[in-house]
Amino acid sequence: MGRVTERRKVIRIRDGAVSSRADTLVAEEPLEIRLNGKPLAITMRTPGDDFALAAGFLVSEGVLAGQADLQNIVYCAGATADGSNTYNVVDVRTAPGVALPDITLERNVYTTSSCGLCGKASLDAVRTTARWPIADTPPLRIRPGLLAALPDRLRAAQRVFDRTGGLHAAALFDEHGDLLDIREDVGRHNAVDKLVGRALRDGRLPLSRTILLVSGRASFELAQKAVMAGIPVLAAVSAPSSLAVDLAAETGLTLVGFLRGPNMNVYAGEDRIALGAATTHP
Numbered sequence: 001m002g003r004v005t006e007r008r009k010v011i012r013i014r015d016g017a018v019s020s021r022a023d024t025l026v027a028e029e030p031l032e033i034r035l036n037g038k039p040l041a042i043t044m045r046t047p048g049d050d051f052a053l054a055a056g057f058l059v060s061e062g063v064l065a066g067q068a069d070l071q072n073i074v075y076c077a078g079a080t081a082d083g084s085n086t087y088n089v090v091d092v093r094t095a096p097g098v099a100l101p102d103i104t105l106e107r108n109v110y111t112t113s114s115c116g117l118c119g120k121a122s123l124d125a126v127r128t129t130a131r132w133p134i135a136d137t138p139p140l141r142i143r144p145g146l147l148a149a150l151p152d153r154l155r156a157a158q159r160v161f162d163r164t165g166g167l168h169a170a171a172l173f174d175e176h177g178d179l180l181d182i183r184e185d186v187g188r189h190n191a192v193d194k195l196v197g198r199a200l201r202d203g204r205l206p207l208s209r210t211i212l213l214v215s216g217r218a219s220f221e222l223a224q225k226a227v228m229a230g231i232p233v234l235a236a237v238s239a240p241s242s243l244a245v246d247l248a249a250e251t252g253l254t255l256v257g258f259l260r261g262p263n264m265n266v267y268a269g270e271d272r273i274a275l276g277a278a279t280t281h282p
Contacts, residue, residue, distance in 0.1 A: 056197030206230025
């Protein structure tokens with residue numbers, strides 16, 4: 001789909017000089033996710049990788065755990081009153097026997113910080129729905145220097161950001177720092193869902209020997225998505241939230257924040273970081 005970016009007229013003011021030109025903006029459109037024909041959720045996203053986004057969302061919701069749970073995903077034809085297809089509605093069909101959530105207007109969605117649930121309820125929800133413990137055997141040992149190199153590798157792979165400056169990115173690296181996959185989206189949670197959904201469709205879950213790097217902050221929602229995909233290490237270039245740190249400590253997730261050059265903060269799971277490779281101070 002050619003809707004990742006759009007052009008809009010903009011008035012530019014530079015050093016007092018005024019000019020008019022076309023600017024490239026990241027596209028943002030709603031995506032309705034249906035589950036076996038019933039409306040489930042709506043997210044604002046950058047069009048592209050919609051099937052992966054829907055699959056990854058359902059991994060984080062505890063509905064899908066592997067490739068065999070997914071029958072197919074299709075765009076819904078006739079999504080509008082006049083019968084046209086907007087490519088903004090997808091229907092996920094699960095395999096027979098897959099347990100489905102209770103789909104009501106009062107769904108107990110715990111994946112956003114605005115859902116109104118207390119911290120304990122949110123942590124309990126993840127603990128009771130996670131399919132895999134974060135168990136990397138033998139355990140990962142990541143050098144701080146390897147982590148320090150990852151943001152530049154992510155930035156170099158962001159194709160759409162260079163044109164718009166308006167996208168978040170999420171990338172998966174292996175334990176040696178090699179880039180496995182990268183996705184961009186107007187929503188950082190959508191970028192992670194696209195990564196996880198692609199891994200599910202390729203039969204690669206759980207992602208037990210990978211590092212997830214996100215371009216912004218590490219919210220509870222992103223930590224939850226890492227845990228649900230079996231990812232042992234989550235790193236962010238900005239700050240984590242308190243509930244993200246609590247979830248990481250409870251589940252064994254290694255959580256790194258403020259990853260900027262050689263500097264970083266390790267908030268949980270420090271056993272996976274080879275601290276002997278860095279100079280320590282009291």
